Amino acid sequence: MIKVGNRVNPFSNMTMTGVVVAIIPIKTVHMTASGVPGQRYEFHVKMDKDDEILRFLPGQLMRID
Numbered sequence: 001m002i003k004v005g006n007r008v009n010p011f012s013n014m015t016m017t018g019v020v021v022a023i024i025p026i027k028t029v030h031m032t033a034s035g036v037p038g039q040r041y042e043f044h045v046k047m048d049k050d051d052e053i054l055r056f057l058p059g060q061l062m063r064i065d
Helices: none
Strands: 007-010 018-026 040-047 053-056 061-063
Touching: none
Parallel strands: none
Antiparallel strands: 007 018, 007 061, 018 040, 040 053
């Protein structure tokens, strides 16, 4: 599980590393046959290289130990 303060890198570019600075809930706008889907989250990551803050979905990140 990834938390604020963890070091992470995206699966798509393993050389990019950064620190999670915020976890933001995303409002879901679609309905399913069984009701409203569960809560989704977006991770804001401050990259080490240029201090840029990028947004990722949880499935796009891997935690660095």
